Amino acid sequence: MAGLLDRIHTPADISNLSFDELGLLAGEVRKEVLSIVSEVGGHLASTLGAVELTLALHYVFKTPEDRIVWDTGHQAYAHKLICERRDKLPTIRQLGGLSGFLSREESRYDVFGAGHAGTSVSAALGMVEAKFLQGADRKVVAVVSDGCLSAGLTFEGLNQAGHLNKDLIVVLNDNSIFIDPRVGSISSFLSRQLTTDLAVKLQKNLVHVLRTLPRVGENLYQVARRIKESFIGFVTPGFLFEALGFQYVGPIDGHNIEEMVRTLENVKRIERPTLVHVITKKGKGYEWAERDPVRYHSVSPFHVLTGKPKKEKGGVPSFTEVFSRSLIQLARDNPNVVGITAAMGSGTGIDKFAKEIPDRSYDVGIAEQHAVTFAAGMAVEGLIPVVTIYSTFLQRAYDQILHDVCIQNLHVVFALDRGGLVGADGPTHHGVFDFAYMRSIPNMVIMAPKDENELQHMLKTAVDHRGPVSLRYPRGEGWGVEMESEVRALEIGKGELLREGKDILIVGIGNTVIPALRAAVDLSQLGIDAAVVNARFVKPLDRELFLGLLTEIFTVITVEDHALQGGFGSAFLEFLAEEGLTGVRIKCLGIPDRFIPHGTQEELRKMCGIDKDSIAKMALQIMRQEKMRKKGGWERGHA
Numbered sequence: 295m296a297g298l299l300d301r302i303h304t305p306a307d308i309s310n311l312s313f314d315e316l317g318l319l320a321g322e323v324r325k326e327v328l329s330i331v332s333e334v335g336g337h338l339a340s341t342l343g344a345v346e347l348t349l350a351l352h353y354v355f356k357t358p359e360d361r362i363v364w365d366t367g368h369q370a371y372a373h374k375l376i377c378e379r380r381d382k383l384p385t386i387r388q389l390g391g392l393s394g395f396l397s398r399e400e401s402r403y404d405v406f407g408a409g410h411a412g413t414s415v416s417a418a419l420g421m422v423e424a425k426f427l428q429g430a431d432r433k434v435v436a437v438v439s440d441g442c443l444s445a446g447l448t449f450e451g452l453n454q455a456g457h458l459n460k461d462l463i464v465v466l467n468d469n470s471i472f473i474d475p476r477v478g479s480i481s482s483f484l485s486r487q488l489t490t491d492l493a494v495k496l497q498k499n500l501v502h503v504l505r506t507l508p509r510v511g512e513n514l515y516q517v518a519r520r521i522k523e524s525f526i527g528f529v530t531p532g533f534l535f536e537a538l539g540f541q542y543v544g545p546i547d548g549h550n551i552e553e554m555v556r557t558l559e560n561v562k563r564i565e566r567p568t569l570v571h572v573i574t575k576k577g578k579g580y581e582w583a584e585r586d587p588v589r590y591h592s593v594s595p596f597h598v599l600t601g602k603p604k605k606e607k608g609g610v611p612s613f614t615e616v617f618s619r620s621l622i623q624l625a626r627d628n629p630n631v632v633g634i635t636a637a638m639g640s641g642t643g644i645d646k647f648a649k650e651i652p653d654r655s656y657d658v659g660i661a662e663q664h665a666v667t668f669a670a671g672m673a674v675e676g677l678i679p680v681v682t683i684y685s686t687f688l689q690r691a692y693d694q695i696l697h698d699v700c701i702q703n704l705h706v707v708f709a710l711d712r713g714g715l716v717g718a719d720g721p722t723h724h725g726v727f728d729f730a731y732m733r734s735i736p737n738m739v740i741m742a743p744k745d746e747n748e749l750q751h752m753l754k755t756a757v758d759h760r761g762p763v764s765l766r767y768p769r770g771e772g773w774g775v776e777m778e779s780e781v782r783a784l785e786i787g788k789g790e791l792l793r794e795g796k797d798i799l800i801v802g803i804g805n806t807v808i809p810a811l812r813a814a815v816d817l818s819q820l821g822i823d824a825a826v827v828n829a830r831f832v833k834p835l836d837r838e839l840f841l842g843l844l845t846e847i848f849t850v851i852t853v854e855d856h857a858l859q860g861g862f863g864s865a866f867l868e869f870l871a872e873e874g875l876t877g878v879r880i881k882c883l884g885i886p887d888r889f890i891p892h893g894t895q896e897e898l899r900k901m902c903g904i905d906k907d908s909i910a911k912m913a914l915q916i917m918r919q920e921k922m923r924k925k926g927g928w929e930r931g932h933a
Contacts, residue, residue: 297322302376305352305403313552316353320345320551323372324579326383328598335594335718336387336394337368339577339587340439343469343548347437347572348372350554351465354562355433361405361421365414365438365448367395368592369467377403387718389893395722409722410687411637411660412445414438415464419455422462433562435463444637444659449538455567456539463561464540464569467548469576469587535569544571549578588640610774613746613767614711618643620750620781621680621709622650624757630678631757634658636665642682642711662687666694666706673704678757685710685725685766692731700737700762707756708732713742713766714805714855715885715899720892725766726885729832730860732764739786740764740832742804746772748830755783768805768855770895789836791843795825798913799847801840803829803862806853806883806904813909822917832862835869849920850880851913853904858884881916883909 298315299322302308311319324345331338348370351362357377364370374392375383378401385391396404406417418436425432442448443466455462532542541564546553554572561568577583582601583590595604611619625631625647632654639645639657648655658665662683669679681688688695688710699706712725732738739759743749749767756763792807793814802810807828814824825847827839844850852863863882870878885902899905903912 299323299326299375299380303380304378305357305376308349308353308376311353313555316346316349316551316555320349321579323349323375326375326380327371328580330383330386331371331593332596332598334384334386334388335592337371337592338580339583339590340369340469341371342580342583343574343576343578343587344369344437344467345372345578346549346551347465347467347554347574348376350551350558351435351437352376353551353555354558355435358402358405360433361418361435362403363406363414363418363421363434363436364396364408365436365442366411367393367397367404367408369437369439370396370408373403374401377401387720387892389891389897391892393720393892394718395720407722409720410690411439411442412447414442415448415451415455415462418464419451419458419460419462422455422460423458426460433461433463435465437465437467439467439469441637441660444661446661446663452535452538452540459539459566461565462567464567466544466569466571467574468545468571469548469574532571539567541566541568542571543568545573546571548572548574608771610771611746612771613749613769614641614643616746616749616772616777617682617709617711617753617767618646620753621682622647623781624754625651625654628678628757630676632656632672632677632679634665634669634679634681636660636662636683636687638682638684638687638711641684642709644682662691663694666691667698669706670694670698670702670704673699673706674702678705678707680707680709680753680757682709682711684712684723685714685728686712686716686723689727689731695732695738695762696735700735703737703761705760706762707753708762708764709753709756710764710766712769714768715890715895715902716769717895717898718892721889724885724890726855726857726890727860728764728766729854729856729862730864733833733860733865735762738762738764738833740766741830742766742832744802744804744807744828744830745775747775747777748828750777750781751784752830754781755786758783759786766804768895773808784830787831787834787836789830789839790828791825791839792828793824793826795823796846797823798849798851798917799825799827799843800909800913801827801829801850801852801866803832803852803854803856806855806909809899809904809906810853810909812906813913816906816910817913820914822913824913829862832865835865837869837873840866840869841873844875844878848878849916850878851909851916852880852882852884853909854882854884855899855904856884857887858882859887861885879916879920881912883912 298319324342327341382392387394393400396408398404398407414436418434421434535542546557561570576587577590633644633647634656635642635644636658637660665681669681672679710728714725716723732740741752743752752765756765800810811826814826817824852866854862861884863884883904890898
């Protein structure tokens with residue numbers, strides 16, 4: 295039997311539905327999202343909590359003429375579902391399919407791409423100002439989660455919005471949880487003020503008084519209403535946003551569509567900055583996600599009835615798990631070691647560190663800039679801060695790395711999780727620029743382990759070094775190598791010759807080393823003898839090792855899970871130029887000069903030519919060309 299959702303293709307199709315029908319539609323949307331995500335994986339709890347809010351926004355505002363700017367797109371699957379993409383939703387986060395976030399290339403309803411949190415208020419305010427300069431007549435709404443209130447960028451946008459005094463509407467989706475339990479005095483203030491025993495009791499009493507007052511005593515009634523409003527302003531964040539120049543509205547029930555629609559209709563008429571505070575439940579409508587919204591924030595395919603994953607986790611630990619265990623052990627041995635993350639405790643493994651050594655663990659919220667300068671202050675006093683942030687998120691703190699850490703040559707360890715192609719999260723999350731943005735900064739040491747065993751040794755190396763260190767490692771399981779029980783520091787700037795050879799030199803860095811080794815084995819069966827080096831360090835390079843090898847081998851392939859511009863291959867080319875080695879033929883393999891889409895890591899590595907087969911194919915091609923060159927006298931210009 296056809297449901298309401300079968301009649302919905304665009305937001306305009308919901309405009310004539312009754313409130314009861316909107317409630318039924320919310321149930322169908324929630325069921326559809328749950329069905330699809332349980333099959334293909336993706337973000338779940340955030341969207342389940344924002345279904346009614348999504349429908350209310352599209353019911354009141356005439357999108358895409360009116361602009362809805364979502365802060366981080368993982369709460370917007372329901373938005374995609376009713377915005378011309380229902381048939382494509384099963385392809386979400388798959389190669390060639392829908393993005394898991396907002397994408398302007400994907401739909402006219404996605405007015406601003408959102409992958410990193412904290413951007414929506416600033417972007418929406420820019421759209422508001424453009425509207426006035428162009429003389430346009432449209433509304434602009436920024437939808438932020440409560441977690442985004444730990445992002446300084448959000449408050450920078452709110453501050454200017456209050457100053458400009460234009461009609462920006464900000465909807466605060468308050469669900470008490472973001473990817474990890476929210477931190478910070480501002481974000482926790484939301485729930486703290488609303489849930490104190492006094493606040494709850496007084497609000498109930500005031501509501502009862504208002505309902506029982508006789509209407510004939512209109513003056514008394516208005517006085518009581520003003521008392522209630524003053525009280526609500528005291529026990530809610532209203533006064534905070536009013537101080538920033540916003541009209542505060544709420545809090546309202548984010549699962550009561552009628553209440554939200556009527557509130558938003560009124561807000562549309564306000565010609566000044568307005569913040570609507572909406573209370574929702576993350577994971578709403580699915581028992582397992584309601585119980586554990588952190589676990590069900592992003593999921594692999596799972597059984598709906600039990601909530602259990604369809605594919606059990608393998609026995610090989612992830613790089614993140616090895617990092618976490620190693621950091622805990624190092625911190626036990628050294629009381630100066632502290633761990634810092636920026637709202638990604640579970641993603642980086644700092645959550646486990648926090649359970650073991652809570653007094654030396656810090657989650658600063660979505661505030662990467664603060665995390666780095668906070669670490670710099672600790673380093674000044676002799677502590678050894680390990681700042682554990684995804685490679686793509688640490689980009690937001692480049693200035694602090696340069697000015698606050700490296701100019702002062704402070705001992706701060708940057709542990710960059712998700713280094714390289716991350717897979718389904720796509721271009722906003724691929725950590726493929728860190729070699730380049732770290733390599734240009736004086737005093738920085740940059741290294742990447744070939745496997746999980748080397749990761750523990752490199753972390754020890756970073757903790758023992760006296761200066762800034764960047765240590766990057768990939769997302770996902772390790773290679774399953776044997777873990778050495780004794781952790782040791784490596785010599786800074788020393789690589790490792792893993793395989794001798796005479797025909798071609800393949801130099802890998804990080805997670806491209808083992809594919810390079812395997813490619814060399816395949817090449818040996820074709821009569822090509824390839825030497826393989828684990829570079830270990832991007833900066834400084836092991837010049838002695840490479841100079842020795844290049845006296846015998848004149849053909850080189852470098853391989854990296856990183857952008858070619860400014861990466862390891864670029865560093866190697868600079869080394870050749872500095873040493874005057876003009877007779878070396880070199881091919882650099884890495885991420886080409888374009889943004890790489892979402893897909894599995896295996897698909898994307900093959901697409902970029904850095905998997906085992908691509909390395910072997912390139913080596914074979916180069917050796918064939920060399921053979922033809924020598925045979926045809928290319929050096930003399932006869933080819």
